[in-house]
Amino acid sequence: MAEVKVFGAWGSPFSRRVEMALKLKGVVYEYIEEDLSNKSPLLLQYNPVYKKVPVLLHNGKPIAESLVILEYIDETWKNGPSILPKNPYDRAIARFWARFIDEKCLPAMWTACWSVGEDQVKAKEEAEELLKFLDNELKGKKFFGGDNIGLVDIAANFIAYWSMIFAELVGLQLITNDKFPNLCAWMDEYLNSSFVKEYLPDREKLAEYFGARFLKTSAAAK
Known part of the structure; x- marks a missing residue:
């Protein structure tokens, strides 16, 4: 084995x-x-x-x-559902969005959550502009790849779970249903998947860990 x-x-x-x-x-x-x-x-x-x-x-x-x-x-491992689409074009598109999330969205959202004052306002605007692309990509879809969880959905786990905890910690409204209805619908579907739930860290423990980190960052900024 x-x-x-x-x-x-x-x-x-x-x-x-x-x-x-x-x-x-x-x-x-x-x-x-x-x-x-x-x-x-x-x-x-x-x-x-x-x-x-x-x-x-x-x-x-x-x-x-x-x-x-x-x-x-x-x-x-060929057993189980495919993580990437079989069609070469669809695979390329999935790779594109996964990299977009890692290289563009995550850094912008992280900066928005941990900045303060005018820097946070600017960072939030930049993050929202990027998230609009993801919201548009999800129009008419259950998941990024269609009906099943795939590469882009797994890559976007930070957006669905971590970012919401961070935003709550710092009192930031980052992803709301009025601005990002498709993204919010996807988040509900994704987070309610039984196998996704199994591999999410405890929310309270995560909030406590990053909350302590936020307090240190705030103290250093004063």
């Missing part, structure tokens, strides 16, 4: 992506929790370039970066 290990962190949306994809494919794996303030020698050995989680270890061979890992999982 193939040996599969995941080096991750409990509160990381990127680690959770990998676990969700393995669950979707029915792959049995060993999970190894990393302390990101004191990274293990194995993590540094397996991901010497970025030195971060997640890392997938398959038969002793490491794969880093969550989107890369998701594609590897889809190509390696």
